[in-house]
Amino acid sequence: MYVLHYAPDNASLIIRLVLEEMGLPYRTALVDRRIRAQDSAEYRAVNPTGLIPALQSSEETLFETAAILLWLSDKHGQMAPTIGDEHRGNFLKWLFFTANTLHADARLLFYPEQYAGSPDDHVAFRGKTEVRISKHLRLLNDIAASAPPYLNKERPSVLSIYICCLIRWINLYPVDRKGWLPLHDYPALFEISKGLQDRPATHRVADAEGLGPTIFTEPHYANPPEGSAL
Amino acid sequence: MYTLRFSPDSASLIVRLILEELALPYEARQIDRAAGELSSPEYRALHPLGKIPAMETPNGPMFESAAILLYLSDRHPGLAPAPDAQDRAAFLKWFFFTSTNIHTTLMDIYYPERVAGDAAAGSVVTHASAKMKTLLAAINQAAEDNPNWLSFEQPSLLGYYIAVLMRWLGQNDPEATGYIKASDYPALHKVLAMLEMRPASLAVAAAEGLGKTIFTMPS
Numbered sequence: 001m002y003v004l005h006y007a008p009d010n011a012s013l014i015i016r017l018v019l020e021e022m023g024l025p026y027r028t029a030l031v032d033r034r035i036r037a038q039d040s041a042e043y044r045a046v047n048p049t050g051l052i053p054a055l056q057s058s059e060e061t062l063f064e065t066a067a068i069l070l071w072l073s074d075k076h077g078q079m080a081p082t083i084g085d086e087h088r089g090n091f092l093k094w095l096f097f098t099a100n101t102l103h104a105d106a107r108l109l110f111y112p113e114q115y116a117g118s119p120d121d122h123v124a125f126r127g128k129t130e131v132r133i134s135k136h137l138r139l140l141n142d143i144a145a146s147a148p149p150y151l152n153k154e155r156p157s158v159l160s161i162y163i164c165c166l167i168r169w170i171n172l173y174p175v176d177r178k179g180w181l182p183l184h185d186y187p188a189l190f191e192i193s194k195g196l197q198d199r200p201a202t203h204r205v206a207d208a209e210g211l212g213p214t215i216f217t218e219p220h221y222a223n224p225p226e227g228s229a230l
Numbered sequence: 231m232y233t234l235r236f237s238p239d240s241a242s243l244i245v246r247l248i249l250e251e252l253a254l255p256y257e258a259r260q261i262d263r264a265a266g267e268l269s270s271p272e273y274r275a276l277h278p279l280g281k282i283p284a285m286e287t288p289n290g291p292m293f294e295s296a297a298i299l300l301y302l303s304d305r306h307p308g309l310a311p312a313p314d315a316q317d318r319a320a321f322l323k324w325f326f327f328t329s330t331n332i333h334t335t336l337m338d339i340y341y342p343e344r345v346a347g348d349a350a351a352g353s354v355v356t357h358a359s360a361k362m363k364t365l366l367a368a369i370n371q372a373a374e375d376n377p378n379w380l381s382f383e384q385p386s387l388l389g390y391y392i393a394v395l396m397r398w399l400g401q402n403d404p405e406a407t408g409y410i411k412a413s414d415y416p417a418l419h420k421v422l423a424m425l426e427m428r429p430a431s432l433a434v435a436a437a438e439g440l441g442k443t444i445f446t447m448p449s
Contacts, residue, residue, distance in 0.1 A: 048368055048371065049327070049331075049368055057319070059316055059319060060316075060317075060319035060320055062319050062322070062323050063323050063327075064322075064323045064326035064327050064330065066326050066330065067319075067322040067323040067325065067326035067327075068323075070322060070326075071318065071319050071322050074313045074318075083304045083313055086289055087289075088289070088301065088304070089287060089289045089290065089292050089297070089301045090289070090290065090292075092292075092294070092297040092300055092301050093292055093293055093294045093297040093298075095297070096294040096296050096297040096329060097294055097297075099326060099329065099330045100294075100296070100329045100330045100333060100334055103330065104330060104334045108345065114357065114361075115338070115345065115346070115354060115357055115358070116345075116346050116350040116353045116354050116357065118350075118353060121346060121349060121350035121353055124346060124347045124349055124350060125345070125346040125347070125350055128344075128345070128346060128347055129345075139278060139279070142278075
């Protein structure tokens with residue numbers, strides 16, 4: 001039984017969707033961001049970096065979203081090319097690209113104050129970040145258009161769930177830029193988003209975290225029936 | 231056979247050290263940056279963003295330093311826990327932590343204008359430098375138990391990755407906010423001191439003209 005330390009509509013959502021899609025037993029433990037529980041001694045004992053998510057297994061407590069994705073897919077032999085598969089190398093490069101480039105740049109949009117101090121700086125900062133994010137998504141869209149086994153609309157993968165969640169948040173945060181990203185400019189990724197959001201696993205998670213029926217293509221803010229931390 | 235496209239003392243260094251340490255046959259082909267090779271159609275076919283490194287493999291072109299490292303170590307075991315090993319999870323979380331946090335923050339310190347434009351560059355460096363110290367303290371603590379994936383007794387994928395990043399931080403002007411002194415992180419410093427004496431490090435240092443003590447006292 002896994003324990004997922006989560007906050008509604010936080011990066012933990014990526015892991016939760018994958019756990020549901022793989023059909024693995026897990027329970028959730030809320031990290032209450034209203035009282036900054038991510039900085040509490042209890043949570044720092046689980047994850048010394050204080051970041052959400054963390055995933056406890058019987059062997060180890062994992063953190064780093066992409067590390068959890070890779071570990072789960074290798075352990076359970078699902079949703080990514082296995083070691084020795086001819087697509088493994090390509091899968092890894094796009095997984096790392098998503099983690100250290102797309103996700104890293106998305107964090108600049110969500111938390112500009114952590115990167116450039118003065119609010120006066122944030123406008124230029126945001127503009128440059130939005131340009132970079134658009135380029136990253138064009139690149140990923142080109143890959144998705146060739147429908148490799150790790151990024152296509154037929155079968156969910158850890159990478160497609162990761163990218164679609166990032167697109168969701170890029171369109172929701174910061175709130176004064178809601179919906180800035182024209183999804184139709186990325187048709188292959190848009191098709192993948194539509195397919196994923198209609199899956200039963202996605203519906204179960206969306207219901208639990210109050211995300212509504214179109215969590216990727218027409219996202220709105222979470223209104224969770226359980227464990228609200230917003 | 232692998233062909234690594236490299237430029238001295240750039241991110242290709244991490245991959246080259248691992249190729250040497252694993253004693254794999256490879257060709258190192260220097261990129262002619264002055265001639266604009268990174269923008270050439272031939273290089274863009276290997277790496278659509280025109281960044282360093284790229285590596286040709288039997289499975290096609292690879293890029294992203296950390297992805298190349300993991301790809302190599304899973305094909306040629308010895309420098310990281312195998313996928314079914316008990317400590318694979320611990321290794322993976324710190325490996326991704328290094329790629330997504332330490333490496334990206336280092337880029338913010340060295341290329342702040344890419345993040346925020348010239349106006350906010352100073353502010354970006356200040357924030358990134360403070361964050362770097364927190365990140366290094368966290369991984370230094372993980373190294374204190376001397377896990378075999380970040381040990382001072384045996385070479386490791388993660389050890390080399392951290393060592394190269396600390397090399398670059400140590401190359402900063404000691405007066406600069408982004409300067410990092412390796413000896414401030416004792417557990418990591420022991421790993422660096424061991425790694426820089428490895429035949430693999432000495433061979434790569436000689437090939438790229440990096441001097442001795444490439445990690446603890448970089449020039």
